[in-house]
Amino acid sequence: MLNPVWLKTYKTLIDIGSFTKTAEKLFMTQPGVSQHIQKLEEMCGYALIKRKKRSFEITEQGKLVYQYAIETDQNERNLLNKLSFDEPYSGEYSIACSGAFALLLFPHLVELQKRHPLLTPSVEVAPNNKIFEFIATGNADFGLVTQQPNSVYFEYETIGQEQLCLFVPAFTSEKVxxxxxxxxxxxxxxxxxxxxxxxxxxxxxxxxxxxxxxxxPKSGYINQLTQILTPVANGLGFTVLPKTVQNSCLDVDKLKIWEMNKPVYETVYLVKKKDYELPERCNTIIELIKSLKCLKGS
Known part of the structure; x- marks a missing residue:
């Protein structure tokens, strides 16, 4: 078995790309880092890096060992997550949701993590169909969607509503x-x-x-949520987005929401894979999400 300490040093070196910075991060001396790499190479029987004056290149054998180090690290984290299954404030959890929901949720998740540093979020931004795919394949513990899930494959519950708005430049008239x-x-x-x-x-x-x-006619395409309203504010188009995105625009005073005959709301579903028992930490996050007033749609 390869020495896990040497593997960690090697992985950190490849990630950072510098012996000096690796030593600083691991609270080691630079010669100590070099010694770990040399011992790992001796154990593997191959050179893992090609040393140059002020840099290095990873060898083909080094790439394989680096991948092994990544997998070993992931396996360890997976094991710790499984061991902490019933811990409400410890372990990694994964959510799949739209960009609008991510913008809304992430500050709350960060605040929670500040209080409980061992509670680690992983947020995957995707449209509804991709969110279902992430959940079905186990790449997300649960998700937030605005399309009713198929009950054959998923378990879900309604947790609120999200208002959709038609955004136009502020200079346009009030009349739709x-x-x-x-x-x-x-x-x-x-x-x-x-x-x-x-x-x-x-x-x-x-x-x-x-x-x-x-x-x-299409006036442009943007896949960065916080930038979508910028051209609208500058008179270069209109778009439809959840109302919560409005505050992400720096020129919010240059925007207008057209009032319609009736407000438009989408039902928000919290969904998980059928018969999948969520870790307790996920239930902690779900309770947080349910408490957010901005999802009530009132």
């Missing part, structure tokens, strides 16, 4: 107009098709009900 939207063009994003289709079907405006995404 398809013609104005056509002139502005649509700012697309990963969830654009779903949001716009649902919004037009539910907003109570007969003209929008007859439109489709393809009817609107």
């Amino acid at each position: 107009s398809v013609e104005v939207l056509m002139d502005l063009g649509f700012v697309a994003h990963p969830d654009a098709a779903h949001y716009l289709k649902y919004f037009m079907a539910e907003c109570g405006n007969e003209k929008l009900l007859k439109m489709s995404l393809e009817d609107f």
Whole structure:
């Protein structure tokens, strides 16, 4: 068995790319780091790095050992997570959700982690269909979606509502107009098709009900949630997003939300794989999510 201490030193060296910084991170001397690498190479029977004057390159054998070190580290963390199954404030948990939910949740998750440093979040941002895939394959413990899950494969519960809004530049009139939207063009994003289709079907405006995404000229595409409203604020298009995203825009005073005949809400479902028993730490996070007033849709 390869010495785990030497493996950790080697993995850290490859991750950081510097003997000096590796020594600082591991509270070692630089000669001590070199000694660990040399002993690991002797145990493996191959050179793991090619040393140069002020740098090094990883060898093919070194790549294999590095991958082994990653897997060993992951296996150890997985074991510790399993051992802490019933610990409410310890271990890693994984959530899959939309960018809007991630923007909403992450500050609360960070605050919780500050109080309980051993409670480690992993947040995967994805559209509904990908979230179902992550949960089904075990790459997420649970997720938040706005599409009703298939009860054959998933267990779910309703935890609130999310309001969708049509954002336009502040200089536009208060009156909802398809013609104005056509002139502005649509700012697309990963969830654009779903949001716009649902919004037009539910907003109570007969003209929008007859439109489709393809009817609107596209004025741009952005996959960074916090940047989607920037072109809208600068008069370069319109878009549909959850209302909670509004505060992520630095030029929020240059935005306007068109009031529709009726507010548009999507039901928010908390979903997990069927017959999967969540670790207690996940239940801690779920209780936190349920307590957020911004998901009540009132």
